[in-house]
Amino acid sequence: MPKAPLIRVVTRINFPVVVSIGKAEFIAPFQESLRSVYPVLRPEQALSVAFSITPGTPSTPQTQTTWRFSQPDNSWRVALAPNFLAIETTAYKSKADFLERAKLVVDALGEHVNPQVVDRIGLRFIDRVVGEPLSNLAMYVRSEVVGILTSEVMPNVQHAMTECLFDVPDEKAQLLARWGHLPSKATVDPAALDAIAKPSWILDLDMSSKGPSPFTSKNVLDQISTYADRIYAFFRWAVREEFLKLYGGRV
Numbered sequence: 001m002p003k004a005p006l007i008r009v010v011t012r013i014n015f016p017v018v019v020s021i022g023k024a025e026f027i028a029p030f031q032e033s034l035r036s037v038y039p040v041l042r043p044e045q046a047l048s049v050a051f052s053i054t055p056g057t058p059s060t061p062q063t064q065t066t067w068r069f070s071q072p073d074n075s076w077r078v079a080l081a082p083n084f085l086a087i088e089t090t091a092y093k094s095k096a097d098f099l100e101r102a103k104l105v106v107d108a109l110g111e112h113v114n115p116q117v118v119d120r121i122g123l124r125f126i127d128r129v130v131g132e133p134l135s136n137l138a139m140y141v142r143s144e145v146v147g148i149l150t151s152e153v154m155p156n157v158q159h160a161m162t163e164c165l166f167d168v169p170d171e172k173a174q175l176l177a178r179w180g181h182l183p184s185k186a187t188v189d190p191a192a193l194d195a196i197a198k199p200s201w202i203l204d205l206d207m208s209s210k211g212p213s214p215f216t217s218k219n220v221l222d223q224i225s226t227y228a229d230r231i232y233a234f235f236r237w238a239v240r241e242e243f244l245k246l247y248g249g250r251v
Helices: 022-035 095-112 132-139 145-148 217-238 241-246
Strands: 004-012 042-050 062-072 078-079 083-087 120-127 158-169 173-183 200-209
Touching: 004 095, 022 078, 022 095, 062 120, 062 200, 062 241, 078 095, 078 120, 083 095, 120 217, 132 200, 145 158, 173 217, 200 217
Parallel strands: none
Antiparallel strands: 004 083, 004 120, 042 062, 062 078, 078 083, 120 200, 158 173, 173 200
16 A cells, blocks of 8 residues: 555564574675665664572673664664564565565575574564544454444543464464554554654554464565465454545555
């Protein structure tokens, strides 16, 4: 949809810890393979504490480096940590475009890190509706999803979120769906959903694998593609044709 209310798309690939990722000299070739597209690199260090189960042994502070690559306008970002790779955008155009961009990064992960095993693959789409459509949400969204927001108590509702976890057995995956009303200056996930100065309705769809699998670039990209299709199918079930018309989509 040309005017889609899609505010963020994130895919994350988790793998067993590769300690060498914390070293600049190890990830330098990875950076070079991405630098023409993601020229900005900003390392981020997080401090954690490792507690010993042996009596009398002091806890040990540890740092973990996450390498954050981005385009100059920050609309596309990549994060590489010792146990995960993430690709994130606020400028999603199409599944084909997203997969093409993901392939560049996933291929680089395979060539320069070669994690062998993937613990989890996840894909998340977050839509946010603001403004006039909120006053008549039932016109745009199915009644099963709108819920209490069309009842007589709506004027008194400050926060209303629904969460459903669906099993997707044929894909050995699960889909976490969250939707609801947020007041101004509120969020349910500061890392992915910025608080804004107006009320909003969100639809947050997060699909992920349920177990480990061998790492290959093709396997990862195929799963991301499949998850995108499943997420879109749920999205199309949740919204009415008027929603598509409102945001310039094809009916």
